[in-house]
Amino acid sequence: MTDPAPTGQDWRGVATEDTDELPPGAGIFLRARSRRLLGELLRPHRRSLWWLLATVVAQNAAWLAGPLLIGVGIDVAVPALVDGDAGPLVWITLAMVAAAALDTGLRFLFLTGSGRVGQAVLLTLRRRVFTHVQVLPLSFHERYTSGRTISRLTSDVEALAELLDEGLDGLITALFSVLGIGIVLVVLDPPLGLTALLGFPALFWVARWFQRNSTAAYRRTRETIAALIVQFTETFGGIRAVQAFRREPRNDELYAVLNEDNRQAHDRAFWLIAVFVPAVVLIGNLVTVAVLGHGALRVMDGALAVGTLVSFLLYLRRFFDPLQDIAMFYNSYQSATAALEKLSGVLEERPTVPEPRDPVPLPAAAGELVFDDVRFGYTGTTVLPGLQLTLPPGETVALVGTTGAGKSTLARLAARFYDPVEGEVRLDGVPLHRLSDADLRRAVVMVTQESFLFSGTVADNIAFGRPGADRAQIEGAARAIGAHAFITALPEGYDTEVDKRGGRLSAGQRQLVGFARAFLADPAVLILDEATSSLDVPSERLVQHALRTLLADRTALIIAHRLSTVEIADRVLVMEGGRIVEDGSPAELVAGTGRFAALHQAWADSLV
CATH class of the missing domain: 3.40.50.300 (P-loop containing nucleotide triphosphate hydrolases)
Structure with missing residues (x-):
């Protein structure tokens, strides 16, 4: 008979599946633990990250040049062309082609560089988790089912992989776009910039609502998928007993319940996205209408050039589109954060039988x-x-x-x-x-x-x-x-x-x-x-x-x-x-x- 494993570790040392049942303050601890793990994984790549940061800043600058050049073309090149001078149009066209080429080239460098860093981080994480779990004591493996371990090394790592491969790129680009465009809007025309800012309180409220609700929703999706993997692993790991004792109907019932929990968890997450994205689009459209009305009145009064208004509207459109990308990133981010909580919990498990720092040599044991x-x-x-x-x-x-x-x-x-x-x-x-x-x-x-x-x-x-x-x-x-x-x-x-x-x-x-x-x-x-x-x-x-x-x-x-x-x-x-x-x-x-x-x-x- 196998003796039960010793237990009694506090919640800080346990990779908890049900984070809703943690004591007060545990959520903050887990988030800090996840950030610490992510920092440890990224630290060896600091130079590459700074290079990627410079690349994405330059790429966004090239990307932002388009609407401004269009506005200059309308206000400067078109009148000059009417007067028979095609020079400004040629120069603006060449500038737009150069900006587009620079945007494309830098985008390529950023995507390939971020992909290499992301894969290096995942490689380190997989090795670290696998190596660490091997040296953990029997007490850990006897209370931590094989299905949960598989979930850590598969679905949780894949959640982080999705964030690094796809979501992180969209986030960085979106953040720089929003920040850069916000500055350009205010500089390009302060009165129109203030009009655009009227939509920010509503936008901030919607974003906060989404953040609060999606955190719990996406953590729940990680918990339900882990429960599914555990049930699947235990069922087929003990398939002889399942078939011998005709447990298939009962296993079907259990799996159906877990599957339904997983469906409901994802349904809640998708519902939040379905509310958030249209809300951002609605706010963006209302702000665009307000800016267009205000700008049109100023153009009619001669206080604003048509090209400037066109540039402003193009920038405004580019301002709200990335916000949807940020929302989609938040989907991956919440899923990856929940996964990091569990991975960091496993990595913070400490061997109860650690190897001594100053071992006594025993090259040839007699056996007493x-x-x-x-x-x-x-x-x-x-x-x-x-x-x-x-x-x-x-x-x-x-x-x-x-x-x-x-x-x-x-x-x-x-x-x-x-x-x-x-x-x-x-x-x-x-x-x-x-x-x-x-x-x-x-x-x-x-x-x-x-x-x-x-x-x-x-x-x-x-x-x-x-x-x-x-x-x-x-x-x-x-x-x-x-x-x-x-x-x-x-x-x-x-x-x-x-x-x-x-x-x-x-x-x-x-x-x-x-x-x-x-x-x-x-x-x-x-x-x-x-x-x-x-x-x-x-x-x-x-x-x-x-x-x-x-x-x-x-x-x-x-x-x-x-x-x-x-x-x-x-x-x-x-x-x-x-x-x-x-x-x-x-x-x-x-x-x-x-x-x-x-x-x-x-x-x-x-x-x-």
Whole structure:
């Protein structure tokens, strides 16, 4: 039975799915955390960003020249052409062609440059999240479902990719356009500029309304899509159980509810856009009508040139169009912000078993394992109240006891998947938390019940125990463990693909490959956590001899319910309530009247 993972981290260290349930102030913290992450990702590209900024400023200046040149053409070039002078028209035409060419060229440079920066940021983010999640402790992975992890690395990263690839370009261009055009409008004709500014209070109110409502709406879309991915992943990850227990109708119901939640969340987001964009267009049209009326009266009075009015109206049109782009960017921005909140939450998870800054070297471990007054528990429940235990080098110790007695917890502490709450676990006199991860993983290896196999060949999976091992060493490990015969019987022998999670092999064969992997790793301490439970009787008999070879000259900790496996141990520890209640050789305990003797008798009776 797998023990539950320790919990109790505060909300600042958790990548929360339901941000609406955060305590007061959490939203501000998450936004600050997201900005900090974005700043860290952009910092290495500061030079490129400044260059892009200069490029987009120059590009917008070239773009803004068009309406002004048109106005000059109407007021200057047309009268000169009527008088027979085509020079001003030629110069204005050449200027417009040059401005258009400069606008096009700079736009090309900006798009290619921003694309390179965006992809570099995404590459860094993907690597950072993947690398960080790998080193997080078992407690994180046991409470953070695989579907949520996949959601972080797929839909959340893609949301940021959409922002960097498309939205950011539109935002920067729109912001400079709005700012530049606003300045030009006021400079070009202050009275008309003041008329145009009359629409700004309404525009500001609409923008604020959209901002407040869309923040929650787009965060909700990220939450609902993450829930869909979690449900999808868990359903097909456990498809055997789904089909065996006919859970398809219930899964359909759950997925339908989550799908409907997702539809409603996106419907709300689209509704906000549908209100905001027409509202901006309406305000823009009303301001244009006001400017046209005011400008026409001034033209009739001779206080304003026709070309200036035309330039003003063209600029005004260009002023309101980018505001719609900003609204569409805000769609991507809110989605990316919600994604960044979750990604930054994962990245701020801190390993509960961190590697020491000044590790004690242990190049060659002898294998003495000591539990010195170790106390440990999960979520307020104490599993080991104060364990005192010494395993001498080279001794094979079997752990037996009822479910929940603390056997797997003891094994996980020995492998330093967790650190004790109190006390120390020492290897050759060195506390495990003082050892480098490389030294610890070289000295201590655990083989679990599932014996996970990665996609690749049988040889690749055995070599996982010692990267760089040659074929002779791989085959030697398989022979020693008793796996060579079935491997050579496979279609391509050691080069046979095991398929996803070793699906091409039986459970017993996967376990034998796991044993060969451990044998090749040659650790000083070997931990077998229910490692023979998936073997059938013939395979178990085959592996008994292999186990003796595997366990020779190394400290071994065996957790097993099958007493046939326990019999090869030098020493048996019976655990109950996190304490050692019996300790002795198998023969001594069988001859007694304690718990192990009762277990052994029940096992013997079951064989009759």
